[in-house]
Amino acid sequence: MLSFWETTQLTRFDLVVIGGGLVGLSTAIHYRKDNPEARIAILERGVFPSGASTKNAGFLCFGSIDELSDHLEEMTQEELLTLVERRYRGGLRLRELLGDQRIGYEPCGGYELHTHQLDHTVIERFNDMLRPLFAENVYQDASHEIQSNGFSSDRVTTLIRNQFEGVIHTGKMIRAYQEMALEHGIMTFTQTECHQYYEKEDAVDVEITHLGERMTLSTQKLALCTNAFTSRWLPKEDITPGRGLVFVTKPRKGVDLRGCFHYNSGYNYFRSVEGRLLLGGGRHLDKETESTTDPGINQHIYNALVRDMHEMISPDEALDVDQVWSGVMAFGTTKEPIVKKVSDRIALGARLGGMGVALGTEVGFDVAALLTT
Numbered sequence: 001m002l003s004f005w006e007t008t009q010l011t012r013f014d015l016v017v018i019g020g021g022l023v024g025l026s027t028a029i030h031y032r033k034d035n036p037e038a039r040i041a042i043l044e045r046g047v048f049p050s051g052a053s054t055k056n057a058g059f060l061c062f063g064s065i066d067e068l069s070d071h072l073e074e075m076t077q078e079e080l081l082t083l084v085e086r087r088y089r090g091g092l093r094l095r096e097l098l099g100d101q102r103i104g105y106e107p108c109g110g111y112e113l114h115t116h117q118l119d120h121t122v123i124e125r126f127n128d129m130l131r132p133l134f135a136e137n138v139y140q141d142a143s144h145e146i147q148s149n150g151f152s153s154d155r156v157t158t159l160i161r162n163q164f165e166g167v168i169h170t171g172k173m174i175r176a177y178q179e180m181a182l183e184h185g186i187m188t189f190t191q192t193e194c195h196q197y198y199e200k201e202d203a204v205d206v207e208i209t210h211l212g213e214r215m216t217l218s219t220q221k222l223a224l225c226t227n228a229f230t231s232r233w234l235p236k237e238d239i240t241p242g243r244g245l246v247f248v249t250k251p252r253k254g255v256d257l258r259g260c261f262h263y264n265s266g267y268n269y270f271r272s273v274e275g276r277l278l279l280g281g282g283r284h285l286d287k288e289t290e291s292t293t294d295p296g297i298n299q300h301i302y303n304a305l306v307r308d309m310h311e312m313i314s315p316d317e318a319l320d321v322d323q324v325w326s327g328v329m330a331f332g333t334t335k336e337p338i339v340k341k342v343s344d345r346i347a348l349g350a351r352l353g354g355m356g357v358a359l360g361t362e363v364g365f366d367v368a369a370l371l372t373t
């Protein structure tokens with residue numbers, strides 16, 4: 001039973017955002033900039049964002065050569081350049097919004113490990129392709145760093161460095177985002193699940209449950225920022241969930257890697273975090289099972305990652321896994337995120353694939369702009 005005060009002040013909004021991941025946070029914050037008086041609420045069903053934004057590896061990337069080569073099988077060179085630019089610009093927008101120190105940004109460069117003989121002319125080809133965006137060479141051969149990084153020189157034949165990639169600290173980034181939302185007077189309701197919304201002539205009704213209590217909120221505008229969970233509202237959108245697995249080891253005594261490292265066309269990735277090794281990916285090994293929104297550890301993938309760690313990444317230092325987790329991404333038949341109006345009052349920002357750290361702030365900016373005009 002709601003009071004008069006609750007009905008008039010706490011359940012009516014100008015903007016409700018469903019999903020408290022980084023797209024939802026970015027949407028709310030950017031909407032505030034053009035709508036200083038607006039009442040804004042974010043609804044998040046988890047205690048923390050419980051999709052991908054607190055589960056990821058913190059790579060601020062736009063693509064290794066193998067990854068971009070794979071993209072070129074599905075898109076034109078022009079489309080690829082647009083996508084790379086969007087990822088890179090998204091990373092810059094994230095850094096500009098929250099500040100490098102608050103998100104633990106390190107401009108350490110990205111590295112791609114090759115385990116087969118590489119035709120080195122590919123480096124030049126991709127540098128030429130990306131020159132209109134970066135005005136200088138993006139990639140260079142860094143194979144002389146294979147040994148100093150402690151990798152198996154039997155397994156790793158070539159290392160290619162991308163000077164424009166870096167890492168952030170995912171936990172710090174989400175905290176900084178949440179603090180900024182608070183500073184901007186944005187209310188966040190956690191453990192609050194939205195069940196359905198109903199668009200009326202003068203508003204949108206949003207049905208929620210918070211700790212077993214059901215109620216209806218009313219809003220002028222609604223942003224759907226539920227990424228892999230979007231089919232609940234929009235089953236016809238081209239969105240397939242993709243679970244990803246990550247682990248960190250106990251603190252290591254040997255090499256402290258500097259860089260964000262990828263292999264298997266970006267399906268696998270690793271880096272150092274606070275003196276530990278973080279390793280993840282491998283979804284390509286069992287895509288069917290991993291096309292799910294359920295959390296869980298795929299033992300086959302986990303075993304393959306542990307094997308790579310022992311045999312290729314750290315053959316000379318025995319490392320023990322300390323913590324394993326999973327998160328859920330959203331994929332589709334194309335690599336572009338979906339940013340669009342669903343109706344006059346409702347907009348969608350979703351399907352960020354494995355590049356949402358780079359793309360998420362930009363997608364939120366775009367969703368806010370769609371709802372403001």
Ligand SMILES: Cc1cc2nc3c(=O)[nH]c(=O)nc-3n(C[C@H](O)[C@H](O)[C@H](O)COP(=O)(O)OP(=O)(O)OC[C@H]3O[C@@H](n4cnc5c(N)ncnc54)[C@H](O)[C@@H]3O)c2cc1C
Pocket residue numbers: 018019020021022023024043044045046048049050051052053054055056057058059060061192193194195225226227228229243244245246280326327328329330349350351352353354355356357358359360
């Ligand atoms: C293991 C892993 C590693 C990754 N590594 C990287 C990386 O290194 N670099 C990179 O760029 N990207 C990476 N990504 C991808 C990136 O994290 C995502 O693309 C990005 O976080 C997506 O943000 P989002 O806000 O769209 O989605 P999410 O973070 O999934 O947010 C959606 C939110 O909606 C909430 N929600 C869903 N349904 C409801 C409902 N009915 N009511 C209320 N709330 C609801 C969910 O709980 C969730 O918190 C990784 C992802 C994973 C899983």
